[in-house]
Amino acid sequence: MALNLVGNYSLGAVIGQGSSAVVHQAWQRETGAFVAIKKFERSSNDIKAVLTELDLLSKLDHPNIVKYLGAINDSEGLHVVLEYMENGSLASVRKLFGDFSEPVCSSYVLFGLEYLHAQGVLHRDIKGANILTTKTGVAKVADFGVAARAASFAGADLDDDMVGSPYWMAPEIIEMSATPSAACDIWSLGCTILELTTGKPPHFDLAPMAALFRIVQDDVPRLPAGASEALRDFLLQCFNREAALRANARVLLGHAWLQRAPPLSPSEAAGFPATPPSCFQPPVSMTSQQPSRHVSSLNGKDELQRTSRGASGSKSVSTEHINSAGVVAPTLKPAVADSQALRKYREDEEDQIEDGFDVCKIFDGIGSVSCPNGPVGNGWQGARDEVLPLNNSFSSEAKWDVKPHDAGSRRELSRSKFGASLDTKADVLDPFTVGFFEDAEDFVHNDLRDRNMKKQEEINELLFDFAASVKKGDQVLLRLFTLVKPMVDEEHILSELGAISLVEALRSQGCAIEVLQALRIILFAVPNAADLLTALGIAPVLTSLIPITKLDDRVLGLLGTVLNIFGLRCSGPCLRVFLFSGGLQLAVELLMPRDKAAGLSSQCIAILASVEFLVRALDVKTVKLQLQNPSRAALCRALALRDTPSKLAASLEANLCANSSSPDRYSAELMANALAALSDADTVVKEAIAASKTATIVLGVLAEFPQRVRDAWEQGSDGDADAKLTVGLLKTLKAISMTSAAALDSLASCGAIETVVVVLEVAQVGAVKGDGFTKRLVPRRDELEDQLVPIVYYLCRIDRSRLARAARCGAATLLATCVARRRHLKQFALAILCELCHVAASDNQGDVAAELWRAGGVRLYVRLLDEAYWCVRALAALSSWLKADISVESAMSEPYCAKSMVFLFQRLDGAEFEQALEPLLDACNTSPRFVRALLDVSADLKRYLFVLEIGHKLERYTSAITRKTLLEILRATLATMDNPRNLLLETNIDNVLISLLTDDAISGQVLVMNLAGNILLVAA
Known part of the structure; x- marks a missing residue:
């Protein structure tokens, strides 16, 4: 039988398979050791960065991470050699042996995750399938650091900006409002704990796109009903919506929930537990493990006496007699006491029964x-x-x-x-007072009452x-x-x-x-x-x-x-x-x-x-x-x-069609108001409206808005009534578009994106008059834009296919106009414009990129680099677009763009600076021409301002993740130089690198020290 050989390894059975790789059990022929080899198919992508990253990660060593043993690159593809884990993943173990008890394995995962973050490595895809176990029960984190790069090398349909599995993904990554960070791994850790304790991650019953929508919409994923208070608090710290406020791995290791886990002995940390592991217990209900919270040593009589008092410690209104058997027997109170007690519950004169x-x-x-x-x-x-x-x-x-x-x-x-x-x-008469009237008005009153009573009797008879x-x-x-x-x-x-x-x-x-x-x-x-x-x-x-x-x-x-x-x-x-x-x-x-x-x-x-x-x-x-x-x-x-919404929409359509020359605007507006009131309901009603023919009819009426305005102009009207009707219908559409993924799918299938973009264009640039040449602005322009721009945002966010459809309809140019003219709509318009850059990077047809160039191109995003909230998102958008469009490289290499980038790098501080590092690194790795443009920027007679700032940031920031990324940017910069040593000497960076190697305070940052040493060796 022919052997399947890869270097000195013989490949065995397939033990795992993913979307971009296959994992084999393998045998080292020289030493006889068993390993795992992850095979990625050959792609045209550059492998140099992947091999460099693998070589760096092979330096990491911790009992709770799977060790990288090397990599082999041949004609068949890339083979990554890994430590062999006998029992497979925690997800597969759970399927065989049931759910895990609460704190089991979580401490193992956190130990490994804390070590990775301390070394400057982000995992990006924490889940049960990426936590492997040995036969002794030790859990280790796998597939960290290089997973996204290797998948990209294999040609997988995966975007670097949205790496990870949908159900475990952090909301800021889904919305692309931030770059990957350690906080994203913490969110995924919370999802993994839910997966191991309940059997599935959050929103696993939904389709991937619907799950992404729910992750963004919901404040916190639904927590298990039987979870302990400690676990709920732990998960809430993992699921903090603000990434900057999310607890880190080191803080979570000290959480009270993890203190319930058995302590790790030195032998267990090395992979050899002193006692059989408790990791794989049979399924146990989480509620059965909670101890009783109320244990009393009082006898029955004392306890009943205690409970006979009010919450404030005072005695209650009623008294109780406790007999010898411990049974509470109520005693009667005097009537006066009862009346005093009931007086507290007298109805207020001002209470209105119709207020509700x-x-x-x-x-x-x-x-x-x-x-x-x-x-x-x-x-x-x-x-x-x-x-x-x-x-x-x-x-x-x-x-x-x-x-x-x-x-x-x-x-x-x-x-x-x-x-x-x-x-x-x-006024009802007392029979005992008859005959004692002294006022003549009483007789008149009785006469009127008698006549009214006779009329009432006659009405009853009739x-x-x-x-x-x-x-x-x-x-x-x-x-x-x-x-x-x-x-x-x-x-x-x-x-x-x-x-x-x-x-x-x-x-x-x-x-x-x-x-x-x-x-x-x-x-x-x-x-x-x-x-x-x-x-x-x-x-x-x-x-x-x-x-x-x-x-x-x-x-x-x-x-x-x-x-x-x-x-x-x-x-x-x-x-x-x-x-x-x-x-x-x-x-x-x-x-x-x-x-x-x-x-x-x-x-x-x-x-x-x-x-x-x-x-x-x-x-x-x-x-x-x-x-x-x-x-x-x-x-x-x-x-x-x-099916009332459909009937209302049908009546509206019939009204407009039956009176096309002069429709009854009052009736139409009233029907639009009824639809808007119905759409202001819960998700079930909104989804029903979106799924019915209501949406189709409403969109049809909206599509006729330009023609109705032109007809009104021809009749001598200003078209304000038609614009008001359109605003009312847009309110209904906006309410539905904010609901759920199912409602968005229904609206998209009805052509909502194309219709809304057409109406937005008419609202912005006006409608063509009867002569067919000149345009006239429509009334209520601002009101229309206030509804239309958010609708475009809600319809298109997250889903890239819908974003591409909106771009091809010309939405990019219209949204860019809104940014310049309507400042309060910027948050909606810029969010879509930034996401369109990521869509353009994966658009093979090039239509999206063409629309972006028509909307202003690179200059549009460079202007955003000066804005505090949008600078990082604009940088990430440009970095993503740079990978797919050579024209972007030319524009980003222009002096104005390079200068804006360097000044941004110099100005940013704190969390914003850390968020900007990864997209900047991607841009430097993608385009050497862009890096050379950055090196040409000078200020105050200082050359190489960009490199000087790298040195200042290395001295200032102590985080391993920040330092590692800065060193990788420096390495990419030096790779474009013919004589990198001169650059190091002129900018004094060599002394900064030497201090990183000799500083005892960072001796534990293995990857930082290796990177600094490699840069010095290359430049020597």
Whole structure:
């Protein structure tokens, strides 16, 4: 059998396989030692940097890291020789033996991670599959440092700026708001602990892109329910959103959670534990390991006596008797004590039972009802003309003079209503006081009351005869109108008997039109009629009339009018009852246009009334919810389940199409407001809106915005109404785009990116006028941009395919214009522009790069180097773009760009400076021409200012990661020089390097010392 040989090694069985490499067990033929060889396929990429890094990492030696033993480069690819770990990864061990107990192995991982960070090495991909174990149970960290470079060498589809596995990735890496750092490894460590203790990392049930979205959106990944308090605190320190505030490995090693782990003996640290390892225990519930927190030595009687006292230490109001068996028996208190206790719970006079469902806090212009009271108009405009102000239909008494935009007036209204009710109760006569009146006004009052009672009785008889079909409907309506007209706003004109008759008459469906007209009269005249009828169950009866609307379109218009009055008249609690007992279904049914048999005007009246009713219901601010009352979120869920968003969108489309020459802007705007209110709900509702045809219709309406504006201009209007409608629809779109990855996928599949970019272009540069040559700015330009730019950001961030689509539509130029003109939109626009550079680096077609050049090219990002927050991100963007576009190298080698880079390097300090080092190193490794441009920058008669600054930073910063990166930049710089020794001598860098080799304080920084020594040897 032919042997598969690699150098002096014989390759054996495959023991692991990844996306870019295959791991073999191998045997060293000379020594007989077993090793692991990771094989990367040959690629055209430069291997020199990979081999140099491997040689450097082979100097590291620690009991909790997998040692690099060397590398072999041949015609078949790159072979990395590693220490052989018999038991494989912790992830595979967990599959065989179950979840790990909490602190097991975490200390091993932290020991290894702390050593790597102390040596200036970032792992970048901590996860269970990269933590290997020996047969003695010692865990070691593997695949550190060189993993990204080797994968890139193998030609894997992997971006250096987003290296790592999605579920373990830190949010700042996903958003590209920071470069890789030790804090990113700590976040991944927290994800790995969740993986080992629960079986999966955070968001593992989602697709990778959806998981990335959730990592960025959520404050903290969901913690296991049974985790101990110590573990929860440990994980929260790992999952701090601010990378600068995240605990480091050394701090975490002293955490209380890890103190529960058994201490490591010297033999265990070397890989030979003195006792059998406890690493691989059978699955144990985390809650079963928690000791009882409350252990008391008191007997039962003492304990009961203790608990009979209040939390503050004082005795409670009621006393208890404890018998000999330890049973608490309540004793009765005097009535006076009870009254004193209950007095504390007296209801406040100012409490308003309607505060939780304020039905009058609605959009401006909604305080009206649809009521076909005369000749029916034509179409949507006619429907709007039929909308009569409700306030004008009532009496001029102050308690019903309610302005729809005045929320405070509703509170005053409630007080007056309830005050009137209490006054009425107070006026009830005491039978024992009859005959003792001395005031003539009392006799007048009794006379008026008697006459009102007679009218109430007559109304009850009329409605009863109406329900029994004794009298004709027109006779009843005429007499009813005559009776209630002089008694408008009298709350007690309708009794329960009359209301029941009205409901039963409506239930018969024999004379639905007349009953609905009578109902409309009663609702207008009697303030408490809506609440009374709702309590008697009128909502499902009204819903049962929907089939009749197909036979008689007059019923359709009347139903819409009645529904709207209920929405305006019902108090908060009664409106909830009305909604969820059938009113909601009625409103949804009235939204959709009926068949052609129904009149167009009646359809429009019903739809408009239904929309007004829904807007009022959705605008309710439920800040004071009772337990049994559905909240606004429940209302939105119910509407989404009934496909209300699609019906609203269809009605909007029908309105605009039916009146294309002069559409009813009021109705369209009202529908847009209803959609915006619905979209301001929870994630479930937003995803339902995005997945339905609602998004398609809304995007279609938005796409027609330029044409509608041109039509308005031709008709002599300024187009402000169309712009206002567009802003309302964009608010809906923005709310949905901020929801979830599923909603974003749905919107992207509907063409949202292309539509939004087109509207943004029209908002910025204007629309073409009728002559086809000149352009005119559209109204509400700033309002449109305030909605459009964030939508582009939310639609495109994280997902590179969507970023590329936006760039090809011309979004880069538009966003660059926003940066210059609208400063408060910079955070959205620049974030996308910086991400587009990373997309351009992997775009084989070159379309994204072409759009970036059109938006300003390298100069756009060089200007950002002077801005505090964006300088590091701009540098990282340029470094990534430099790898793929030779034109970028030419622009970055220009004196203005090189000077900006050196001054940035000189100016940065602290965390920003450390973040800027890695992209600068990548740029230096990519382009020697760029490095030579940096060397040419001088200031204050000082040559080689860049190298001088490297020396100053080496002396100032003591972090191993910072020093290692600075030395690598220096090495890349010297590689471009013909005589590097002269550069070292002229800048005095040689003395700085010698001090690094001789300083006892950094004797533990192995890689820093090796790099410094190698640089001195090369330059010798």
